[in-house]
Amino acid sequence: MxxxxxxxxxxxxxxxxxxxxxxxxxxxxxxxxxxxxxxxxxxxxxxxxxxxxxxxxxxxxYVGRPSPLYHAERLSERLGGAKVYFKRDELNHTGAHxxxxxxxxxxxxxxxxxxxxxxxxxxxxxxxxxxxxxxxxxxxxxxxxxxxxxxxxxxxxxxxxxxxxxxxxxxxxxxxxxxxxxxxxxxxxxxxxxxxxxxxxxxxxxxxxxxxRDFQSIIGKETKEQMMEAEGRLPDTIIAAIGGGSNAMGLFFPFLDDKDVRIIGVEAGGKGVNEKMEHCASLTGGRPGVLHGNRTYLLQDDDGQILEGFSISAGLDYPGIGPEHSWLHDTGRAEYVSITDKEALEAFQLSCETEGIIPALEPSHALAHVMKIAPDLPADHIICMNMCGRGDKDIFAVAQHLGQDLG
CATH class of the missing domain: 3.40.50.1100 (Rossmann fold)
Incomplete structure (x- = not known):
């Protein structure tokens, strides 16, 4: 290893x-x-x-690895610009990474x-x-x-x-x-x-x-090998959603020494990054503190009390982030952005419509950022996004947000 x-x-x-x-x-x-x-x-x-x-x-x-690397062809055509791949860890046994x-x-x-x-x-x-x-x-x-x-x-x-x-x-x-x-x-x-x-x-x-991180780095290791097989080179950009950040570190870690690969982590922006903390974007809207045995970026008040974040996604609804992400943020090796609930829901629906893949709400945040940047990138630019979970668990929550009554 x-x-x-x-x-x-x-x-x-x-x-x-x-x-x-x-x-x-x-x-x-x-x-x-x-x-x-x-x-x-x-x-x-x-x-x-x-x-x-x-x-x-x-x-x-037992798990079914390696998980496929999939060219999302119809999604790429719909967005225009960059060529988009999914690392399909939602196909693992149990439905996630x-x-x-x-x-x-x-x-x-x-x-x-x-x-x-x-x-x-x-x-x-x-x-x-x-x-x-x-x-x-x-x-x-x-x-x-x-x-x-x-x-x-x-x-x-x-x-x-x-x-x-x-x-x-x-x-x-x-x-x-x-x-x-x-x-x-x-x-x-x-x-x-x-x-x-x-x-x-x-x-x-x-x-x-x-x-x-070491256990999850199988994701990035496979991605590098599969991308070399599919394209003969590494991707230009890799993107993953972040709550605590294990699926993201799993994808990012094997690429850290590949300086030409742009690394983007996507936090939960909830209702928008604001002073009310109606979000879970620790790096965007938080500051360093100690929680659950480690020092990292956290959502907290002026007295250091941990604040309750908010996200449509239960898996991203955490007021902190893994400490290695905090370090990558400070050193500038990785970029971190936030996506709102509304944007994630739009991405959820687009994946369903264009690729027949029902994503979990967590990777829907990552896909929403792909939707933002892909149209402005050249056709030879390769984006690889970690589709870290499938959406079976979220269909009732999504139906409620879309005003659908499932009875």
């Missing part, structure tokens, strides 16, 4: 788990031994060929002798992936999900229950992803002996941001 990582990143974050000013390990004394045990286990696994052999086997035969990372973490959990897996989830895809892999390996699974998200993601709640998971609605705060992560961390502190916390994004205390 190490030989596939960018040269400038061979050493990963520093010994304190920091990406420049960001990241780190801000946790209680109770959790510190668990974090250190996990870090040690992952360091062993990274150089253990049997670990990667098991991962490769399951990625291929989340299972790439869950497999790695649960294999580590089994190596550590853990029998109970807990997870947080927003849109439900990480919860479904965790419940799926727990069912495969016969592990107990508990998923914390904000009560607000339970209501708007009912299909995924039912899927988790079918797979044997206990779904715990979280009523604190606004009942979204931030609150679910809070309760999952409380559970972990209480049940340190047999429990493993499977975090779904590139956030949390070190080693989670780097570890999740």
């Amino acid at each position: 190490a030989e596939d990582l960018p040269n400038s990143y061979k050493t990963g974050p520093d010994e304190n788990g920091r990406f420049g000013l960001y990241g780190g390990r801000f946790v209680s004394e109770t959790l510190m031994p668990l974090i250190l045990d996990l870090e040690a286990e992952y360091e062993r696994a990274k150089t253990d060929q049997s670990f990667w052999d098991e991962m490769d086997f399951l990625w291929k035969h 989340k299972i790439n990372n869950v497999l790695g973490q649960i294999i580590l959990a089994r190596r550590m002798g853990k029998t109970r897996i807990i997870a947080e989830t927003g849109a439900g895809q990480h919860g479904v992936a965790t419940a799926t892999v727990c069912a495969k390996f016969g592990l107990k699974c508990v998923v914390y999900m904000g009560a607000h998200d339970v209501e708007r993601q009912k299909p995924n709640v039912f899927r988790m229950k079918l797979l044997g998971a206990e779904v715990v609605p979280v009523t604190s705060g606004r009942g979204t992803l931030k609150d679910a992560m809070n309760d999952a961390l409380r559970d972990w502190v209480t049940n340190v002996r047999d429990t493993f916390y499977c975090i779904g994004t590139v956030a949390g205390p070190h080693p989670y941001p780097a570890m999740v």
Whole structure:
């Protein structure tokens, strides 16, 4: 695995788990031994060929990797300008990129002798992936999900229950992803002996941001190989949606040393980036602070209190972002923009109409930015967008926003 990582990143974050000013390990004394045990286990696994052999086997035969790289021909014609490709991670087993990372973490959990897996989830895809892999390996699974998200993601709640998971609605705060992560961390502190916390994004205390990124980087690695096969060269621009940012880091990471490749992350602009924080664009409208064990950009008030963000997308409805994204933002290697709910809904419909692909609301944000920039780019410009999830889970929410009564 190490030989596939960018040269400038061979050493990963520093010994304190920091990406420049960001990241780190801000946790209680109770959790510190668990974090250190996990870090040690992952360091062993990274150089253990049997670990990667098991991962490769399951990625291929259980997840269905490699996921296709697809030329969205009719969409490209409709937009004019650039040639648009989708990296189709929505075709993975469970319908999103989340299972790439869950497999790695649960294999580590089994190596550590853990029998109970807990997870947080927003849109439900990480919860479904965790419940799926727990069912495969016969592990107990508990998923914390904000009560607000339970209501708007009912299909995924039912899927988790079918797979044997206990779904715990979280009523604190606004009942979204931030609150679910809070309760999952409380559970972990209480049940340190047999429990493993499977975090779904590139956030949390070190080693989670780097570890999740490494597992998800299979997306970018495949994309580079497939693009060379399809076009004989790398794309000019790569684009992905960002909540915490795991699908984006998965696509971006293998391209970081390819300086001619433009990298764009798309945050949730909600009702528009404004002082009321009716959005979840942490890099666009936030500032650095500490949340969930790491230092990163956050939506917060002048006293450092975390504010409740807003997005039509449950998976992007988080008031922070992964620390490596914060670092890439500050260094200028990646650009970060925001897309509103309205623009994401328009992109959702355009994908359906032109390509017969129903996207999740999360990648619909990325597609909306593709719609903005593609028409002004030359025909030989190649854009690759990560279609990180399918829209089965969102059809009821979209119907409601479009004024359709599904009965």
